[in-house]
Amino acid sequence: xxxPTAPTRRAIARLLAAGVGLTALAACTPDGGNRPPSxxxxxxxxxxxxxxxxxxxxxxxxxxxATEPGTVAAPAPTAAPTPTSPAAGLAQQHSLTDPASPWLVxxxxxxxxxxxxxxxxxxxPNIALAVSGESAQLNSTTAAAAExxxxxxxxxxxxxxxxxxxxSYGTQVATYNSYVAxxxxxxxxxxxxxxxxxxxxxxxxxxxxxxxGACGFxxxxxxxxxxxxxxxxxxxxxxxxxxxxxxxxxxxxxxESWHLRYIGVEAAMDMAAKGIATLEEYFGLExxxxxx
Numbered sequence: 065x066x067x068p069t070a071p072t073r074r075a076i077a078r079l080l081a082a083g084v085g086l087t088a089l090a091a092c093t094p095d096g097g098n099r100p101p102s103x104x105x106x107x108x109x110x111x112x113x114x115x116x117x118x119x120x121x122x123x124x125x126x127x128x129x130a131t132e133p134g135t136v137a138a139p140a141p142t143a144a145p146t147p148t149s150p151a152a153g154l155a156q157q158h159s160l161t162d163p164a165s166p167w168l169v170x171x172x173x174x175x176x177x178x179x180x181x182x183x184x185x186x187x188x189p190n191i192a193l194a195v196s197g198e199s200a201q202l203n204s205t206t207a208a209a210a211e212x213x214x215x216x217x218x219x220x221x222x223x224x225x226x227x228x229x230x231x232s233y234g235t236q237v238a239t240y241n242s243y244v245a246x247x248x249x250x251x252x253x254x255x256x257x258x259x260x261x262x263x264x265x266x267x268x269x270x271x272x273x274x275x276x277g278a279c280g281f282x283x284x285x286x287x288x289x290x291x292x293x294x295x296x297x298x299x300x301x302x303x304x305x306x307x308x309x310x311x312x313x314x315x316x317x318x319x320e321s322w323h324l325r326y327i328g329v330e331a332a333m334d335m336a337a338k339g340i341a342t343l344e345e346y347f348g349l350e351x352x353x354x355x356x
Contacts, residue, residue: 141174142349149348150338154330160347163266166205166302166328169343170263171352172316179260180233183267194225194273201230203267206326210270213294213301222293223275227322231264253355261355269306269325286321298324299332308341314351315342 143161145151151167158167161174163181170176186198189207191214193200202210214224231239236259243252263269273280274290285291286309295305306325307317327335327343340346 146348151347172355173352175260192225194227198230199228206268209302209326217293222289224290225273227273228271230267236262271322291321299336302326302329302332304332311342313353314344316352
């Protein structure tokens with residue numbers, strides 16, 4: 065399946081006018097405008113205290129929805145690519161469930177285990193930063209690859225910034241709860257990952273900004289030099305645009321041209337060569353448009 069092309073502002077405007085809305089474009093829950101507080105400065109609601117600790121029984125198959133009375137627990141996530149998946153042909157295989165694996169797949173059907181996972185090797189990469197504190201950190205492998213990618217972009221005259229990196233479980237609790245308090249859970253689930261379901265918590269993902277500062281975390285960011293360059297070149301450094309254009313029925317999130325995910329150079333290059341847009345398709349996993 066060929067990778068989708070970057071949308072124009074007019075195309076995005078039509079999409080939003082049809083009812084998608086900006087909230088559906090914010091799985092990363094960034095700062096900006098009148099959006100709820102971001103992970104870097106969350107507003108903790110009264111619900112935060114009761115949800116600050118991860119579920120005691122959290123495992124690969126446990127989601128927030130599956131623990132409610134009268135619901136059936138989801139099956140355990142696949143631990144390895146399916147034998148018929150495009151990724152199965154690579155010489156080196158990795159786990160899809162181990163948080164320390166570059167092939168970890170986190171989506172609305174596949175929570176982190178443990179839910180409060182913390183990468184053991186968080187570091188601050190030597191790149192341009194638009195944030196500080198935990199948000200300026202990545203795991204060491206992702207950080208090294210980001211340094212190479214940012215340097216290559218700079219060589220082509222494009223300035224990137226790290227706009228949002230690691231996000232702890234506790235920060236995600238506060239961020240998600242602020243959305244629930246202001247908009248209700250149904251809308252919150254279109255705008256913010258539930259605690260224990262965020263790629264940012266893994267250290268393998270981060271958001272980029274453009275050196276010019278325009279359109280941060282907005283649909284028009286897709287037209288900025290940093291986003292255009294990343295879409296064309298990020299795979300050479302092991303990154304993919306995790307939530308591509310018009311694949312929300314598979315990934316669970318609308319287009320985020322700023323959200324990059326490290327999976328390794330071999331896999332990212334293979335995805336690009338085969339025209340595969342999502343990790344779910346590449347590893348032979350089911351679509352995850354909503355929580356189970």
